[in-house]
Amino acid sequence: MNHKVEDHLALISQLYPGVYTQIVPQQGESKRRRRRKKNKAEADIIGAKKRKLSEEQVNLLEMNFGNEHKLESERKDKLALELGLDPRQVAVWFQNRRARWKNKKLEEEYTKLKTAHESMVVEKCKLESEVLKLKGQLSEAEKEIQRLSSDRVDGVSTNSPSSSLSMARDPPFLGEFAMEGYEDAFYIPPENSYIPGMEWINLYV
DNA sequence: GTAAAGTCGCGATTACATCA
DNA sequence: ATGATGTAATCGCGACTTTA
Numbered sequence: 298m299n300h301k302v303e304d305h306l307a308l309i310s311q312l313y314p315g316v317y318t319q320i321v322p323q324q325g326e327s328k329r330r331r332r333r334k335k336n337k338a339e340a341d342i343i344g345a346k347k348r349k350l351s352e353e354q355v356n357l358l359e360m361n362f363g364n365e366h367k368l369e370s371e372r373k374d375k376l377a378l379e380l381g382l383d384p385r386q387v388a389v390w391f392q393n394r395r396a397r398w399k400n401k402k403l404e405e406e407y408t409k410l411k412t413a414h415e416s417m418v419v420e421k422c423k424l425e426s427e428v429l430k431l432k433g434q435l436s437e438a439e440k441e442i443q444r445l446s447s448d449r450v451d452g453v454s455t456n457s458p459s460s461s462l463s464m465a466r467d468p469p470f471l472g473e474f475a476m477e478g479y480e481d482a483f484y485i486p487p488e489n490s491y492i493p494g495m496e497w498i499n500l501y502v
Numbered sequence: 503g504t505a506a507a508g509t510c511g512c513g514a515t516t517a518c519a520t521c522a
Numbered sequence: 523a524t525g526a527t528g529t530a531a532t533c534g535c536g537a538c539t540t541t542a
Contacts, residue, residue, distance in 0.1 A: 348518095348519090348530085349518095349519070349520090349529080349530080350529095350530080367511090370509090370510090385531095386530080386531085388510085388511090389530065389531060389532090390529095390530075391511095392510095392511070392512075392531095393529065393530065393531085395511085395512085396512080396513080397528095397529085
């Protein structure tokens with residue numbers, strides 16, 4: 298805080314006890330208190346009008362912030378002298394600037410994550426439709442197998458085990474998340490490994 | 503060694519200027 | 523005139539350092 302303003306506040310708090318209660322903390326009052334509202338008359342009395350920094354001042358501050366976000370006191374004093382500001386104002390500016398920078402970074406990060414999430418959703422849709430397509434192909438192939446095997450055994454045997462095998466091995470249809478929690482139950486073997494009962498597949502590859 | 507005082511940075515909030 | 527927005531300033535707090 299500007300020392301002049303502080304002096305004014307101290308004086309006013311002496312003259313008008315109860316107005317600036319935050320200056321003399323109450324005994325045992327550790328919790329955050331509601332801050333007093335400064336009215337225009339008070340601001341006029343103490344000359345505490347808020348003023349915008351000039352473009353040149355902001356430019357120089359921005360340049361310094363670009364070099365280094367933190368502000369050691371030596372640099373702060375030097376900068377304050379250069380800008381014709383109170384060192385406290387320079388510190389406050391850096392404080393607020395760091396907060397703005399942090400907010401901006403957070404927003405950028407959020408946008409990046411959102412974009413990544415959206416493209417993942419698209420990818421998921423693609424994969425799901427691919428799965429549906431492959432399931433259709435599989436079902437067609439099984440129908441064809443059944444047709445061929447019934448052609449081959451036609452008139453020889455009516456209780457061929459092959460007619461029920463594929464049904465017995467088929468996992469129940471569980472919808473979109475069929476594999477969740479069933480990784481062990483429906484183990485998918487690596488390529489070229491021998492699968493009992495799956496010899497037929499070699500006929501088609 | 504330690505309690506009190508001082509300093510600094512941060513998050514949250516307020517006050518004020520500016521603009522649509 | 524008024525609500526939205528941006529930003530300077532304030533407050534309260536914790537962490538750390540300095541001083542007596």
